[in-house]
Amino acid sequence: MKNRFSIILMACLLILSLAACGSNNAPKNENASSGSGPITLSIAMHVANVKEQEPYMYGIIQKFQEKFPDIKIDLTGAETQEHVKKMKMMSQSGNLPDIFWMLPAPAKEMNQAGLLLDLTDFLKSNPEVTAGIDSQMVSDYQDGGKQFGLPYQALVTGLWYNKALFDQYKVKVPETYEELLAAAKVFKANNVVTIAKGSKDTFSTWAFLGMLTRYGFFDKIADIESGKEKFNNPDFLKLFNKIDELRVNGAFPENVSTLSYFQAVEMFTVGKAAMLDAGVWETKKIEGSPIAKTAGFSWGPTFSDGVGNQKIAMAVAAAPLVASAKVKDDPAKYDAVQKFFAFFYSQEGAAVMAENEAPPVVKYTGTVDKEKYPVYAEVISKLNEPGWERAKAQPDLVVSEAVANQLNDSIYGVINGIYKPEQALDLIDQKVAK
Incomplete structure (x- = not known):
């Protein structure tokens, strides 16, 4: 009986020894996680x-x-x-x-x-x-x-433009408000819409929110919310007066009040408007449109009477x-x-985003085929453009939902000629006070 027990014990030890050897000699996966299994x-x-x-x-x-x-x-x-x-x-x-x-x-x-x-x-x-x-x-x-947390994607917004229309009417692609106003007058005289917009979707005010940052929005918003300052202040009023001036000079579609955002996009992509207020989520659609080879993207105009740095890019988390x-x-x-x-957040991840024509969160060091993807190449170029400071956030994302909704509604109210600039700003202040 004793000998039989010794034989069984030795057999067990041999099995364990072989198992251990097998484990030590197993190939290692360099990319494996640190756990013992999947x-x-x-x-x-x-x-x-x-x-x-x-x-x-x-x-x-x-x-x-x-x-x-x-x-x-x-x-x-x-x-x-x-x-x-x-x-x-x-x-x-x-x-x-x-x-x-x-x-x-x-x-x-x-x-x-x-x-x-x-x-x-x-x-x-x-x-x-x-x-x-x-x-x-x-x-x-x-x-x-x-x-x-870390940013999942970049919210990149501004003004798309069709350089072919600017060239056709010998108008400079605007970098300043004065150049934008001058372009609007020329396009109006030739029955071309300057900025395609549709106010049925009041959230589509991205370029104008970017303009608001150039009038000191982030310098003022804390005081506005505490009651020390108001939306109806001299600086914001300058911008809203300019929006009204663009309206008076025919910069927007005559039927802007009945258009949707998606109809505005179509107006731009078929070549009936010189500019479009939107973001880089439209890259693929523009890439597949008749204007792909002549489409460009800008951060919107700078203002001679603005507040602080005018080179603010609306590329935010x-x-x-x-x-x-x-x-x-x-x-x-x-x-x-x-x-x-x-x-x-690696360049490998950024490359996958680039393959899908989405703006990488990280600075992408890879190359983009400009012939195959001219619109996306333009977006990447703007994102890497030196000298532009990125905004802290999109203005309507740092205020309450009620204030954000009224901000968008007030901008479109001026575009449609429903509100005077002062009235539009007063309406936002009423929401802040509640």
Whole structure:
């Protein structure tokens, strides 16, 4: 019996020894996560169909999984309002996704509640990410000493223009307000719309919000909200008077009140308008239009009577990509989250965004085929243009929803001739006071 037990014991020791040898000789995956097995990251986005609606994010995820095959991504999506509501509910139940897109205000609230991962250590460990993202975009998502998120994408807005129309009528592509007004007069005389706009969608005031930053918006907004200053101030009134002057000189479509934003885009892409107030999300549409070879993008006019630096580019962080604080409880998952963020903000990630003609958050060092993608090449050129300071944010994103809505409505009220400039500004002040 004793001999039989010894034989069994020796056999067990031999099996364990062989297993250990096999483990030591197994090939190592350099791209593997630090965990002992496959890791699954849950990522939730603000669109129902990520593959179709956010192809660059979908592409980045596919490339990431190729590079890190033992990190699986569980990707889900929902329409923005539904997504935000869902994230808020999941935050209350303590069951947030590992990584998710979120609007700035609720993300800040989640951070203050201790629900989001502090990315400060991530940035310190990945200095190339810090160097690649505009510092203003990084600071937008800092609160209470924490880096609660990083910009998912850049909100880039301004005035698209069709150089062919400017050349046809021998008008200079405007860099100043005086040049814009002069162009409007020439185009009006030749039955050409200067700036395509549709006021049925009052959110489409991007270029004029950019102009507002050149009249000291960010110098004044804190005092306006505290009651020390008003929207109806001499500087803002100068801008609103200029909007009215553009209206009087026929810069906008005669039927602007009945047009939608999408009809305004079509007006521009078929060559019936010299300029379009929009953002770089229209890049692909313009790229595929008859005006692709002559389309350009500008940050809008500067003003001789403006306040402060006039070279302010409206290229700001739109919304953050954040992570649940709970991922830090699992070292392997925490490692996987850091790998994903590092890949997303790398030149590899930027290349995927470039392939989909989306503006990379990081400064893209790759090349763009100007012959194949002339419009996208123009966008990248503007984003890398020296001498332009990026705005802190889009003005309507730093005020209450009620004030933002009235700001947009007031701009269109002047464009349509419904409000006098002073009245339009007074209406915004009434919303601030509530």
